[in-house]
Amino acid sequence: MRGPISMNHLRRNTPSKADLLFHKAFTTHQMGDLETAEELYRRALQKSPSDMETLYLLGTVCSQQGKFDDAVKYLKKSLQLAPNHPEALNNLGLTLKGMLKEKEAIAYYRRALAVRPDYADAYNNLGGALETIGELDEAEQYLRKALVLNPHLADAYYNLGMVLKGKDRFEESVHCFLRGMEMKPGVAIAYDHLGSIYKFWGRFDEALTCLDRAILMKPSLYSAHNNRGAVLEELGRFDEALAEYERAVELDPNEATPRWNQAFLFLRQGILDRGWEAHELRLKVGQVLERFPYPQWDGSSLENKTILVYAEQGLGDEILFASCFADIIARAKHCVIECEPRLAPLFTRTFPTATVVGAPRFEIGWLVNIPKIDVQIPAGSLPRFFRPTLDSFPARPQYLIPDAGRVEHWRSRLALLGPGLKVGICWRSGLRKGERHKYYSQISQWGAIFAVPGVHFVNLQYGECAEELLEAEQLFGIKIASYSDIDLRNDIDDSAALMASVDLMICASTSVSEIGGAVGVEQYRYDPFGRHWDVLGCSDRMPWHPSIRLFQQHTQYDWDTQLATVAAVLKERVCGVEQAEYVELSDHTRIAVSGSVGDMASYVLKEQQGWMEAEHAFALAVARPGMQVVDTDAGLGEYAIPLAKKVGDGKVFALTRTADHASLLMKSRAENQLEETLSVSIAAGVISLDTEMDRQGYRDASIVRIAADTSTMDMLSASMRFFSVQSPLILFGITPGGGFDVAVVEWFANRGYGLYRLVPGLNLLIPCSSTSELDQYSRNLFAARAERAEALEQRGLLIRSANALSSFPGIDRTDWQDFLKRFSYAVRSMAAWIDPAERQSGWEVYWMGLHLFAMAKSDRPAAERFACLQAALNVLTTLAQEKATLPRLLSLARVLIEAGRREMAVNLLNQICSLIQSGLHCSLDEPCFALDAHYEQTDPGERISDWIVAMVLECRERLRAFSSFFTLDEGLAVLEEVHASGFASDEVARRIVLIQRRQKAVLQATD
16 A cells, blocks of 8 residues: 655654744644645745755655655755655655656665665555565565564555455455554555455455445545445345446546446346446446557448457457357458457358458557458447347357367267266366456365266366366376367367367356357356356356356355256266156245155155154244244255245255255255245355354354254354354254253353253243153254243243143033034034033043143143143043043043154054054044044044044054154055055155155165
């Protein structure tokens, strides 16, 4: 950074002069009244025209006011009188730097240091000037010297911060900026640079905070407005971003960057008319040099005219804009195409009626050998005339023609690799400095792609990449075909032929991708976070290149998930079939599942058309629009996908463990149109929510789900900051039958989280204080701080303390009758239940228990409902021990299920099965609760006994294991018996089919 000329020197070096006018000027100067000081110095100079100090200080005060020409004149005169005056040399350097004459400034700084080797300010200014011209290593050396001499020199920290930023050493850069701010907090440009680093890191909230402060300190700082616009653009706040870019242009009309950003902002949204119009502004600020003396073509008739299309921007841009060459050739009498020399053979073959000139940008001698030019146009302006809308892009997959002979040559060589898909790969650009670095993965992150069988990989990466290829081959145990007799960087024509010879390309956004698209090769292109301008608002296809399929990165720097998605699609391409099926849940959510019966999550979803945990329904009850949810083991999205639908304009962050699950999750996201709501990432190893919070922007997580195998102390230790600053409801898994990890519970307790378990029948959380409250089927617990618990309590979803029921209902109430009369099985028996010929012993107590359960299922406060359920459980348990009947046992089983006492319910159903097998007569001579919603709505007709048997067998089978995935075929005979009864739920049929499919798969695997 260039700071003002310091006043510190003036305060330290009071001139020893008797002239009162000079001293008055000097004192005024020290007070900061620069205009008055200048006037007084000029008057003093009239009295003493050759006074070195007066000349030096007049030059200094002129420089401080931006009057650089006068400053140079007076400072040079002072140096004629005192050639070795270090401050004058230094201030002349600062003045020349202010005039953008950095190299002259550097010479004066060096002279100052030659005179005074311990001059910290001069070292700082020299380092700052070297940073401006890109001499970063030397700049760093001098700036560190300045800080050794003066550790409190804030400007040196700022300058060093910029140098380190330019060298991509961002952590060190941030440290320097923060140190500078401690000493000199009001420097706007430092906050601007700090904000740009936070943007690069994806920490957008922090970036906006810094940029807002920069603008507050210096509203005229154009770069802060431009950088703020870039952050807002990344966040999808396009209108606000455009306003910032427009403000940046107002502040500095000659600066090209915000004009580019305006154009690209429109283009990335598919607003082509405004985008191409804004793109033309690059011509007004000199970003495209007018190297030729011809009028610009304005779109008028080209009949009988020759037009020159001249090159601009980079190699990839030239190839992109070449898609319009056929259009302009068709309009003109003749067309002259200037291009990068490496493209000339390819363009000459493709456009034989045009004159193609391959020449360096600043060589124009070739003009004498071509037809007379009438008008000219830069290549980047052609789309304005020929691609004004998306419909105007041709559907042709190819617009450049490679050498047919070389294509055949390469196909013959690739055939020697053997059978299998030939896939060309390019993973990065040759230029990766600064922000471009974030656009590319490393080849070491391609493991999921290289694991796809039946593929031969062919190197298309140009430049020095031998070490990277060797690393990948050793890391993944593969062979990548690489041909040393082709120069992939410089021989573009032969490179195009090689690309045309492969079956498929997988590429980053590089010139290789553009060439492959131009010659019509099928391609998977993976783009960095934030939609690139050239996709023109499209999500999965490029209008320029119909053969390219796009894969967007949805979380910044998350290459693993993106490349895993590419790998999954590649696997489908190799197999030739779509690998996903869809399961529709009760809320009409469609979840993509694997076709394999060996994938547990897919199996369960197909079997149950839902998820096997009662906590699933509770999580959906908690979720509200606008909430943030974090699922640390999302699997196929059994929680994440329905939650994403529920939170609406909120956000669900889904971390999954495998590439296959990530791919299926993304299919589900697209199927349910949740692209804006659901973020998918692959999380390998120990998960750190601290890292994910910084990377993905978790700000106010309302629900966090932690699976049993991830809720370890390692994970929690890596997430301490997250759980300190956030206060979510935590759903964490425990090992069934193993209770909870005391260390985990203590960890949460030490951070103010209380422990809760779910009462599934009431969809209600209650406090859980010990392992004794759990059974072998317990899979999840909840944790919440007081404020979250209070909020859930207000919604009737949690009670913080459980109280016993104060009074019990009498037999004259009608609660159970009102509850049961809604159900088919109970309607025909209701009259006999209410007024039987003979009442069973203990019927009054039984009716009380039935009333209590019905009251628990009614609309009343949560604490009262739980008290009723707990009382019903106690009453029916006691009655079953003293005066058991089949209806009473069935009702007790239902209450146990609703209370979350699954193990006790399974044991009771086993006892009922034993009683039935021993000859117990199955009838409903007393009122009875059906065991689940399906049997509540199933009319048994005259087959009460069969209905009871089917209900007991099916419910026991579903309760004793979370899924038939875990029991294999041991329950198949029971399921077939239930299915044959005609009373079975649809799930029974699905279980039978899946078990049989799995049996078949096992037999095939063993043959």
